[in-house]
Amino acid sequence: MDAFSILLPIAVASFFVGATLSVVDRRWAYGASLVGAALLVLVAIRVIVVGSVTGGGWSGPFGEPEGLSMDPLSAFFALAAGGVWIATSTYSIYYDDRPSPLLALTYAVTLGSIALLLTASSFLLFLVGWEAMTLGSFGMILQASGRPMRVFSAAFVFLAFGEASTLFVFLAVAGLRVASGTFAMVPVALSVPLAGFVFVSGLIGFGLKMGVAPFHMSEWLPIAHSSAPSNASAVLSSTLTLAGAYGLFRLISVLPTPPVWWGGVMLSIGAISALLGALFASVSEHSKGLPAYSTIENNGLILVALGVALVARSESLDVLYVFALFAAFYQALAHAVAKTALFLSAGYVEHATHTFDLNVVRGRAKDDAREAMIGAIVAPLSLAAAPPLAGFVSEWMILEALFQSFRFSPPAMQFVGLLAGAAVALAAGLVLVAMVKYIAFSTLWRPSAVEAGDRPPGLGTVLVALAGTIAAIGIAAPWILRFLTPSVSAFAHLPVTAPVSGLLLIPQGWSIVSGSPFGILSPPAVPIGLGVGALLGLVYYGMGRNRVTRRTVPWMAGSAPGVPGETYGSFGYSTGIRVMLRSVLRTREVRARSGPVTRAELLTPVAYNVELEVLDPFKVFYDALVRFATATSAAMKQGIMPGRIGRYLAYLLVATLVVVVYIALAV
DSSP: OOHHHHHHHHHHHHHHHHHHHTTTOHHHHHHHHHHHHHHHHHHHHHHHHTOOEEEEEEEOTTSOEEEEEEOHHHHHHHHHHHHHHHHHHHHHHHHOOOSOSHHHHHHHHHHHHHHHHHHBSBHHHHHHHHHHHHHHHHHHHHTOOSOHHHHHHHHHHHHHHHHHHHHHHHHHHHHHHHHHSSOBOSOOOOOHHHHHHHHHHHHHHHHHHHTOTTSOSTTSHHHHHHHSOHHHHHHIIIIIHHHHHHHHHHHHHHSOSOOHHHHHHHHHHHHHHHHHHHHHHHTOOBTTHHHHHHHHHHHHHHHHHHHHHHHHHHTTOHHHHHHHHHHHHHHHHHHHHHHHHHHHHHHHHHHHHSOOBHHHHTTGGGTTOTTTTHHHHHHHHHHTTOTTSHHHHHHHHHHHHHHGGGGOSSHHHHHHHHHHHHHHHHHHHHHHHHHHHHHIIIIISOOSSOOOOOOOTTHHHHHHHHHHHHHHHHHTHHHHHHHTHHHHHHHHTSOOOOSEEEETTEEEEEEEOOSTTSOSOOTTHHHHHHHHHHHHHHHHHHHOSOOOOOOOOOOBTTBOTTOTTTSOOHHHHHHHHHHHTHHHHTOEEEEEOSSOOOHHHHTOGGGSEEEEEOOOHHHHHHHHHHHHHHHHHHHHHHHHOOSOHHHHHHHHHHHHHHHHHHHHHHO
């Protein structure tokens, strides 16, 4: 047993030790979580570079061996999660200033549960970590500030969807157990119907946790993530959904060669999720709701890349299969880091302005805190696919993979690939609108009247470090892909080569290409070209003689600059999208007026303030489902459980007879 076999259980245990230490001091809990995250990252790097690690083992309740282990596939997700937790734990030491230790306690339990499922050697232990993760996250959301009923409602909706996710994951694991007779995470030979059942159950279960369509809109993910404290929101959006992605990757890795419809279904769900997530992000005015919708879009992109890979595998398109897999892994990494920075910057804005409304924030958070705002600029730019950041590389690779959908044999799959490419391209444009709005109204806006707010020390350093990581992942993309080769190989169960090569004047191995099927332009070539262009522009500027800068008063929608409430705001920025896409967003006008309305005013439209309201069609469906379930349960309660002792005695008698008959027949 080497040192890393000992470090693995220590890393997992550190989080739960931190949960107990939270009773003494909440900072100890975050410190222990920071230590556990750092150890987890060390073990993950060692596993990716050298090989698998096993640490600790015992006999499970069914007589099977249980324990903690990490292979290159789980190591990739542990590396991404651990890196996020280092940032969020450091941030939380300064962010969490509440007297109660419950946030620190539930935070540590959530991180420890995710670490447990990432290092589980069997699906049985994975289920334990999965359920503990859901309960810990539920507790974190309950610690949010604000109206108690709204917080409880958000937490309850999260719990409902979380338990539904657990149910479907349990069904998928049960199918594997029936076929293999074991809970071990090993490839299983399944019949076609059973394999389809396991795949669909797993896709629903893990898709619920990732927040993809149709479980994504105003039903749980945006409500829960925007309601939770900012450090909890970062964990929920970056690593709880990442745990769902890991579960899906792990499940597919043990299933037989997929039929083409698996990839088609996943590709369709991913494209719809990306488009709708981007659309609702572009019209969100909530500084944490906007990133939550962006999470839906990014998780949809992961499914798109994985869907292309599954179709390519079933069609024996080996080059496309490998390229799409690398795109999926890289997208998961880029999203985890960027979304952490975005949510933590939203927490900083909250501390500085005491509001989440972008119409009210208007740049006030940046006063005397320019270093902290770097993360609020770089993270949205990455999520908007701005070169040379990480999000640009991942989205480029996904679009490159979609461009190859014409190689699919079934015409239906070609058509699905075409529609998915159009949806992803449109989503990219809408996300650009959303992220520009976030940057402009949270950071770049010049405040007319800065209000003093509490700006905790230490938060800016974390955001700067995350911004640097985002830039480094994007610039060093070819080397990152080569580093991820063992993880992709573990998923594919065959040795693969990273899609890197040379290109024109770019040295060998510095460019992301994949041979003849793909275009000759590569993500590293774009920043190089932009850099050369910027250099030429600077040279031209330096050669000029007249450097007089002309300044003029900006046009502020016809109002005098600096007049509060009269300038162009975040809501107005997105109004065009609300109106143009009213058929999708179900935009409607709401006439509001304070005080009683007279009969004469009913005939005078100008007496009202006309506002635009976006109606989520998915929320309408789920609200109707809730009303149906409530009415059905009430009717059953009145019919089956009316409170009469005679009825209950009859139930006991019938149940006893059924048990006796069953035992008699079984014996």
